[in-house]
Amino acid sequence: MTRDEEIGLIAELLGLDAENSKFLDENVTRSPIERYSCPDRFADEMKGLFRSKPVAAAQSFELAENNAFLSRLVSGLPVLLTRDADGLAHAFLNVCRHRGAKLVRDEAGCKKRFSCPYHAWTWSNQGELIAVSQESQGFPDLDRSQHSLKELPVYEAYGFVWVIADSSCSDTGEIKKSLAPLSEDLNWLGLADHRIAVEETFEIAANWKTLIEGGIEAYHFRVAHRKTIGPYFPDNLSTYQMLGDNMRSVLPRITLFELRDQPRKTWNIREHANIIYSIFPGTQLLVQQDHVVWVHLEPLAVDRTRVRLATLVPNSAPQTEEMQKHWMRNQAITTTTLEEDFELGEEIQQGFASGANEYLTFGRFEGALHRFNQVLENAMKVPEDA
Missing domain, CATH: 3.90.380.10 (Naphthalene 1,2-dioxygenase Alpha Subunit; Chain A, domain 1)
Structure with missing residues (x-):
């Protein structure tokens, strides 16, 4: 104003x-x-x-530290919010890419990696699949890059972490456009x-x-x-x-x-x-x-x-x-x-x-x-x- x-x-x-x-x-x-x-x-x-449309999924204070995370419902979907070691905010669907279990059950904390409570597939806080239990026998041809966490558009500005709860949308432009006025x-x-x-x-x-x-x-x-x-x-x-x-x-x-x-x-x-x-x-x-x-x-x-x-x-x-x-x-x-x-x-x-x-x-x-x-x-x- x-x-x-x-x-x-x-x-x-x-x-x-x-x-x-x-x-x-x-x-x-x-x-x-x-x-x-x-x-x-x-x-x-x-x-x-x-x-x-963009939703204020978190206040920046809630992800104040590097490697902090939040697990919460955003627009009816389970979402994992993270801040990586470089201080960048990320948003993912909080869903295991193996068998669909909820990846992170804790509401908040500080972690660099997340292991699924079902079969222990593990992802970094940047969404990359970094470990698969018994991978060589069970999944010999697995392309890990195709099993990264489903990422959501995220934009941190004005004290909030804004998210669009649509993994098919990869551009933060809609968030910036909505907030510009x-x-x-x-x-x-x-x-x-x-x-x-x-x-x-x-x-x-x-x-x-x-x-x-x-x-x-x-x-x-x-x-x-x-x-x-x-x-x-x-x-x-x-x-x-x-x-x-x-x-x-x-x-x-x-x-x-x-x-x-x-x-x-x-x-x-x-x-x-x-x-x-x-x-x-x-x-x-x-x-x-x-x-x-x-x-x-x-x-x-x-x-x-x-x-x-x-x-x-x-x-x-x-x-x-x-x-x-x-x-x-x-x-x-x-x-x-x-x-x-x-x-x-x-x-x-x-x-x-x-x-x-x-x-x-x-x-x-x-x-x-x-x-x-x-x-x-x-x-x-x-x-x-x-």
Whole structure:
């Protein structure tokens, strides 16, 4: 985010409040319930979105050391992330190339090589097959180069390891292209110099899109969050901007109005607003005053989503017991608030199954939801020359 953009966003929100207005889209729109409840539709989204678009598979801090590794689910597929002895990040399908067993069962660690728990075929952390038990007798003509681990496109930038969960794709260009419109903002955040201080994981009985939609509008704050953060935010005041397929949402706190009488050169948006970056399709960054919450959505089924919340803090912050308590308190506030959204999301999913509605209705001040779904639908379209 440039300084001019920061000043412009604050001025826009102050202007909307002064006019007792909202950031409005042209029309009220609808979203069919089938988009949130159809298993076939979900399968298409996994293939057409989550396995063809970049996903923040890890924060760079998690692979801080050379020869570190992570084993985790990425877009529904078992993935092995490694950092080799030269410091380069790699991503592979975590699947043995002999008989298909899961190669690495540990969630994290530090290793230069990985032996399959089934027959002990062994690969380097660069994906090369380096040992085969009883090879001369059992596999006399084996071409090891044809049995390397299936590699995935990987690109490390802005403090994350980005992966496309498609082994048929060998080019990182799609990752760079998708992130390019966010480059100024992500550089502004400086997350390459952050670490994970606290993290939690939840499984929510709701479609992943419902959870995204709940985080990009302020219309519900005074009602759904009246006992938590609602009183700290003006009623239904927000703005958003599209950055390529991604979105930047700004939800001001009531302290923003104090800036009316302050020189513009002193304005600081992080001190007076929550900024949410929705990185298409399923990564969100909630920017707070002194930290950033990484919200990672892993769709498991049409009506089930795993959500990982990780508080990212500057490496320069003191690593003391007192500071850790501070980060834990902040994570607890975020978790309490999001659990209110999660409960609503699960109830909404139950409502989908009831048949009460054929579609959802998005008001003009819920335009961010329409834009998100518009991007999604465009991404799902099959090119005419395909």
